[in-house]
Amino acid sequence: xxxxxxxxxIYTFRWDMLLAVFTxxxxxxxxxxxxxxxxxxxxxxxxxxxxxxxxxxGLAMLGGMYAASVYSxxxxxxxxxxxxxxxxxxxxxxxxxxxxxGEAGRAIALATIASSVGGNVSNLCLxxxxxxxxxxxxxxxxxxxxxxxxxxxxxxxxxxxxDLVKGLMSGILGxxxxxxxxxxxxxxxxxxxxxxxxxDGINIVVVMIGLYSLPExxxxxxxxxxxxxxxxxxxxxxxxxxxEYFNYKYIVFxxxxxxxxxxxxxxxxxxxxxxxxxxxAKRTSKHPERFGKGTPEGVLSCETANNAEMGGALIPxxxxxVPGSAVCAVFLGGLMIHxxxxxxxxxxxxxxxxxxxxxxxxxxxLFFVPLGLLTARYGSRLIELPxxxxxxxxxxxxxxxxxxxxxxxxxxxxxxxxxxxGYILNRCGVPREGLVLGLVLGSMAESELARAxxxxxxxxxxxxxxxxxHPIALILVILCLLSLGHAIKTQYIARKAPILPxxxx
Amino acid sequence: MMENKKKRNTGFLRWVIALMVIGTVMAFLVSPASxxxxxxxxxxxxxxxxxxxxxxxxxxxxxxxxxxxxxxxxVVENKPGAAGQVGWSAVAKAQPDGYTLGYxxxxxxxxxxxxxxxxxxxxSDFIYIANIQLDPAVIVVPPDSPFKTMNDLVEYAKKxxxxxxxxxxxxxxxxxxxxxxxxxxxxxxxxxxxxxGSGPVIPALLGKQLDAGIPGISSAVPQIEAKGLRALxxxxxxxxxxxxxxxxxxxxxxxxxxxxxxxxxxxxxxxxVSADKVKVLEGAFAxxxxxPKFIAKANEMGVPLKYMNAKQFxxxxxxxxxxxxxxxxxxxx
Amino acid sequence: xxARKDLAFSICMVVLSIVLAVQSFRYPADSAFFPRVxxxxxxxxxxLLLFRAFRRPPKEDRTGGIRGNAFSLMKNQPVLVFGxxxxxxxMIPVLGFLVSTALFIFGSILFRDRRKLIVAAIYGICFSAAxxxxxxxxxxxxxxxxxxx
Numbered sequence: 001x002x003x004x005x006x007x008x009x010i011y012t013f014r015w016d017m018l019l020a021v022f023t024x025x026x027x028x029x030x031x032x033x034x035x036x037x038x039x040x041x042x043x044x045x046x047x048x049x050x051x052x053x054x055x056x057x058g059l060a061m062l063g064g065m066y067a068a069s070v071y072s073x074x075x076x077x078x079x080x081x082x083x084x085x086x087x088x089x090x091x092x093x094x095x096x097x098x099x100x101x102g103e104a105g106r107a108i109a110l111a112t113i114a115s116s117v118g119g120n121v122s123n124l125c126l127x128x129x130x131x132x133x134x135x136x137x138x139x140x141x142x143x144x145x146x147x148x149x150x151x152x153x154x155x156x157x158x159x160x161x162x163d164l165v166k167g168l169m170s171g172i173l174g175x176x177x178x179x180x181x182x183x184x185x186x187x188x189x190x191x192x193x194x195x196x197x198x199x200d201g202i203n204i205v206v207v208m209i210g211l212y213s214l215p216e217x218x219x220x221x222x223x224x225x226x227x228x229x230x231x232x233x234x235x236x237x238x239x240x241x242x243x244e245y246f247n248y249k250y251i252v253f254x255x256x257x258x259x260x261x262x263x264x265x266x267x268x269x270x271x272x273x274x275x276x277x278x279x280x281a282k283r284t285s286k287h288p289e290r291f292g293k294g295t296p297e298g299v300l301s302c303e304t305a306n307n308a309e310m311g312g313a314l315i316p317x318x319x320x321x322v323p324g325s326a327v328c329a330v331f332l333g334g335l336m337i338h339x340x341x342x343x344x345x346x347x348x349x350x351x352x353x354x355x356x357x358x359x360x361x362x363x364x365x366l367f368f369v370p371l372g373l374l375t376a377r378y379g380s381r382l383i384e385l386p387x388x389x390x391x392x393x394x395x396x397x398x399x400x401x402x403x404x405x406x407x408x409x410x411x412x413x414x415x416x417x418x419x420x421x422g423y424i425l426n427r428c429g430v431p432r433e434g435l436v437l438g439l440v441l442g443s444m445a446e447s448e449l450a451r452a453x454x455x456x457x458x459x460x461x462x463x464x465x466x467x468x469x470h471p472i473a474l475i476l477v478i479l480c481l482l483s484l485g486h487a488i489k490t491q492y493i494a495r496k497a498p499i500l501p502x503x504x505x
Numbered sequence: 506m507m508e509n510k511k512k513r514n515t516g517f518l519r520w521v522i523a524l525m526v527i528g529t530v531m532a533f534l535v536s537p538a539s540x541x542x543x544x545x546x547x548x549x550x551x552x553x554x555x556x557x558x559x560x561x562x563x564x565x566x567x568x569x570x571x572x573x574x575x576x577x578x579x580v581v582e583n584k585p586g587a588a589g590q591v592g593w594s595a596v597a598k599a600q601p602d603g604y605t606l607g608y609x610x611x612x613x614x615x616x617x618x619x620x621x622x623x624x625x626x627x628x629s630d631f632i633y634i635a636n637i638q639l640d641p642a643v644i645v646v647p648p649d650s651p652f653k654t655m656n657d658l659v660e661y662a663k664k665x666x667x668x669x670x671x672x673x674x675x676x677x678x679x680x681x682x683x684x685x686x687x688x689x690x691x692x693x694x695x696x697x698x699x700x701x702g703s704g705p706v707i708p709a710l711l712g713k714q715l716d717a718g719i720p721g722i723s724s725a726v727p728q729i730e731a732k733g734l735r736a737l738x739x740x741x742x743x744x745x746x747x748x749x750x751x752x753x754x755x756x757x758x759x760x761x762x763x764x765x766x767x768x769x770x771x772x773x774x775x776x777x778v779s780a781d782k783v784k785v786l787e788g789a790f791a792x793x794x795x796x797p798k799f800i801a802k803a804n805e806m807g808v809p810l811k812y813m814n815a816k817q818f819x820x821x822x823x824x825x826x827x828x829x830x831x832x833x834x835x836x837x838x
Numbered sequence: 839x840x841a842r843k844d845l846a847f848s849i850c851m852v853v854l855s856i857v858l859a860v861q862s863f864r865y866p867a868d869s870a871f872f873p874r875v876x877x878x879x880x881x882x883x884x885x886l887l888l889f890r891a892f893r894r895p896p897k898e899d900r901t902g903g904i905r906g907n908a909f910s911l912m913k914n915q916p917v918l919v920f921g922x923x924x925x926x927x928x929m930i931p932v933l934g935f936l937v938s939t940a941l942f943i944f945g946s947i948l949f950r951d952r953r954k955l956i957v958a959a960i961y962g963i964c965f966s967a968a969x970x971x972x973x974x975x976x977x978x979x980x981x982x983x984x985x986x987x
Binding site: 140200346457 | 565584588677715733
């Protein structure tokens, strides 16, 4: 094994590999920054381009795209309050307030180092601990997935501290959006109104772009008359500012663990990892009241976790052939096009390719640091463009981005409907993050519960016994209860309002 | 200033329209003359799934390798939606000029016709050119499963009706259909658990949440080869070339379970394409399926090939459509 | 202001949740467990919000990113943005992506700032051409075609 690794390591430093990683990273930063282009789409679009390359070079380029776009989604989240990719959704909660305070440079520097550390540590896990961690992935059954989803849903309560009722409503709306389409267990079409474009459900990227970009455009145009837009100044010494990151060792460590574990449990992906890490940082913080108002911990926790999720998600993808996230599903397609069949033999049959790929991921996670800082320095000027120019630019990107996902104009219309919804929610002070979490987790919660019940032949009591006797399930149950209890407690202290406790199941 | 701009704009527009008219006229003038040496321009292949799934990968592979045999490039266009309905409707409605092909997947297309109302195409709207892929279902169990043979599994299912948890892509997918057909023809009752695709069935089996699984063989090959899973029976009438050791369902149980759930994928065109163009296409795909480079690449990627010419392909689909009518009600609900 | 907004929002949500509930209870039980429970929950929450909006108007304006007076200053921005985007998307199948994008950007800039004619024209053409190049030529996405390009 060590010999195989060495072959891979040496292979990585060929000039064509380095060039491929570099190109992938540059492309990834562009894809990530532009609202309307998601990581999944970036990888999907790159696959045909890598068709003619040798497998190792092609994969290195795909890896660069993957790592850099997960990272750079945070740049537009911080500067524009529009998540460049879905995993940057939690980054916005504190990232944008930081930018409004004039600390955009600090926020981006922290996001950059956080992403790099997160990516590299999870990549180490992939390199050295893939087989045992893959075994952990196998321990997750339908019940465990359901509980993961429930845990995520309880987080809605804690990120909507301002107004629990509105936060929960937003979450339920998200759950309803996730139900549009063909029911996973019975094949019934729900809430589709006979429109074929809705049969397969609504793509999360479409919802996300709509929810954030159009309302932000309106906001931008409205502010332009009333007040000067906040000058986004990237202060000097971005590189130095990165090292502030290491003052938060405790949060970093926890976020890393959260990211890798959520990555391994297939299904939920980077946005959940970001939210959970954010929630965790807030819960353990001495100053939870600073969260949401632009605290660096908020940014670095979720940025560490969403890049750590990447290495985690690649573990089941490579060792079991089971994609850990939507991006990995596309990645799997890329592997197969290059003639690699994911599975137990992958590491022994094509060592130079697969280890070459893993080592190239280290490079990707390092390459985007200087490139990202440069983008932050000069790219932020883009945000200073007058709103009249920036606004149609964002709208155009949103339109073309949603169209390009599936090549269907219906998705663009859906994006606009979600834009209207996002605008209304924002005007009424309803947190849109709840809707995103609900959407991410809805179909997972529903279909895994149905599957879990089916697996015990409808005997729900047996399921309850399992929830207590299976160790992972038990841990998740406890986590759910803790998270709920915490949300209710803070809510109660914050505004001694008589809000019905335990409404959310 | 604005006026000026407008004038210039309309002038430009006029030019563009004039050019387009000329172009269209030219195209009409040129096209009948070149009918004999069809194809004269790139052909679009509509894949009704997202640019990531198995169909798409195979279609892109085919597009790449058929070019020398066809003399023109094939451009893959993804039109996903409604489990294929959107894309196949587009093929049915396309101009029958031979420049739009479709990638069909059966019995998925038959299931859509059988289970949904208001599907805007008929199976007779297409001309079937060639079948390329065949992905039969396989019954797999974890390596330490008490079921040593298919008969063990059948016996258990007979004694404990509805107790055996079998996972597969579903619901209302071709492998769900196959499970239902097995139940009916072997006289057993299993508990079919739906997963979103054959892929997620594998870890559920490895993690022992399921007693057995019924994935497509192509998604199970790596695990079977690595002895991570044991294959009890292949639901097909011919052995699987890459893994000839797997017993066929007839040999394993004595019952000739019909392999209707095996996923067949091939090339279609909308009806109305002239016979000589159909012949050109048929010839090109026949040659493709004998191309050693293509076969090698497909094997390497785990794409299971099976050639059927136009006649065989349409007959197979026709008989499947008839047979499906017997089972369609078992899939509802 | 915030209270009035809460009132309007909660009334909308009450209506929506009733519609969702009616629809959910129409589906067969084994496909509708989640939507049934959730629609009822949503109804309860909306009623709670409605009740609260009546009872005690919140002291502070908790609207997300929008400052109070900006709204009254340029009331029609939301309508403008959504209207122009709808027009743009409708134009795409007719004029094709390239032309309609250029026109949309040109129009949007010019409409809001008459002095920026040249900027609008140059930016409109360059940006749409660049997008077309990146998506079509580099990434191979099939962009919508109209009868003009």
